[in-house]
Amino acid sequence: GAVVSQHPSWVICKSGTSVKIECRSLDFQATTMFWYRQFPKQSLMLMATSNEGSKATYEQGVEKDKFLINHASLTLSTLTVTSAHPEDSSFYICSARDRAGQGNLVWDTEAFFGQGTRLTVV
């Protein structure tokens, strides 16, 4: 299957600093990538949809200025947590879906997830 690579896998930063997380589709192009946040023992909460060449679409309650998303190419999306605070500590994970097709039919494949980034803000 397709591979999505996320970096770094973990990061510890000081309160007030910014952290950038990268998500790359290694063997396919992804016009859309998704960023999730997962709290301990909880489900995946969609934060935003990253669209190549245009602005990201944020879910309700997610601060756009806090979580900056850039999708400058078909294989790379970045999430920057700006002015991080301890409450931003969490597991952030990206995903992308490839396109498949047969004849005139085109559909999205299953979601491929990055390895996730464990962010700890101290």
Next chain:
Amino acid sequence: GQQVMQIPQYQHVQEGEDFTTYCNSSTTLSNIQWYKQRPGGHPVFLIQLVKSGEVKKQKRLTFQFGEAKKNSSLHITATQTTDVGTYFCADNGGSQGNLIFGKGTKLSVKP
């Protein structure tokens, strides 16, 4: 908005016992996907169900899609310690092309 309810939240079983997790939606699902997330890992796709009443098997795992396409289940026969993890169902009907995940069922297996 769209929601997918998943129960139970946790399940502790003895190795060899069976396990089932259920997903329900108040609206008709276009199709449903199942994922497994091992502790410390990321979700990995297991299967997709598309047709009403569909049943698919993967070794000891049996996946079902309800006749009304509003519910789905994952059943594991004779659990093994390698089955531990959190199992998520996901509605493939997000408006952004995203998946809408259930809260997941965390399975622990006691040897």
